[in-house]
Amino acid sequence: MREAIEKPACGRIVYVVGASGSGKDSLMRFARTRLRSNPRVLFAHRYITRAPDPVGENHIALSAEEFAARRAAGLFALDWESHGHAYGIGIEIRQWLEMGITVVVNGSREYLTEARQRFPQLLVARVEVSDEVLRDRLLVRGREDLQAIEARLERHRALQGNALSAAHGIPIRNDGELAEGGAALVDLILQACGDSLCV
Numbered sequence: 001m002r003e004a005i006e007k008p009a010c011g012r013i014v015y016v017v018g019a020s021g022s023g024k025d026s027l028m029r030f031a032r033t034r035l036r037s038n039p040r041v042l043f044a045h046r047y048i049t050r051a052p053d054p055v056g057e058n059h060i061a062l063s064a065e066e067f068a069a070r071r072a073a074g075l076f077a078l079d080w081e082s083h084g085h086a087y088g089i090g091i092e093i094r095q096w097l098e099m100g101i102t103v104v105v106n107g108s109r110e111y112l113t114e115a116r117q118r119f120p121q122l123l124v125a126r127v128e129v130s131d132e133v134l135r136d137r138l139l140v141r142g143r144e145d146l147q148a149i150e151a152r153l154e155r156h157r158a159l160q161g162n163a164l165s166a167a168h169g170i171p172i173r174n175d176g177e178l179a180e181g182g183a184a185l186v187d188l189i190l191q192a193c194g195d196s197l198c199v
Contacts, residue, residue: 011040011097012192013119015169016185018127020083023174023181025057027127028106031189042096043104047076047088054170057106064164078118080111080121102193118158123192124169125185133175 017071018024028043035041048059049067059063062070067086071079076088097119107115107124116122170188 011101013022013122017109024128033183049086125167
């Protein structure tokens with residue numbers, strides 16, 4: 001008698017979004033440290049046309065020409081442009097998903113519709129903070145002048161009011177201690193493990 005062939009487990013993308021200054025990178029570093037020994041969870045590096053930042057995201061820096069060449073070769077599973085830079089997620093995540101691994105991605109709110117089309121089982125983790133906290137964090141960061149910060153806040157309000165509202169994704173509050181928001185993100189990632197099957 002033949003043994004039944006099990007349907008292969010399929011991983012899921014946890015697509016983390018939030019305004020610049022919301023603490024998204026800090027939350028993801030927290031979760032990455034907590035889950036570093038979990039073989040079922042991987043955090044995808046982003047390829048970005050921006051110089052490395054020792055205190056920011058651990059991304060892979062590419063020139064605009066290098067990025068364009070990789071895009072032309074079909075080496076990105078996801079890619080978009082924002083604030084004058086290009087961002088990409090490598091096609092290696094497709095293999096990880098096929099192996100049943102949950103893949104955590106630092107995503108873009110504006111690119112969400114396209115990302116969902118490419119990966120329908122994508123789960124959105126929406127990092128939320130108040131306008132006051134967001135303004136304070138942007139000021140402390142010191143990358144931009146007041147006019148640029150106000151423009152970011154206005155963009156944030158506009159995005160919060162569109163399709164990426166409470167109906168889309170799971171909110172992760174990050175107004176308080178990092179450990180609180182970080183634990184919420186870790187719990188969400190662990191819930192996503194084994195949450196779906198390949199079709």
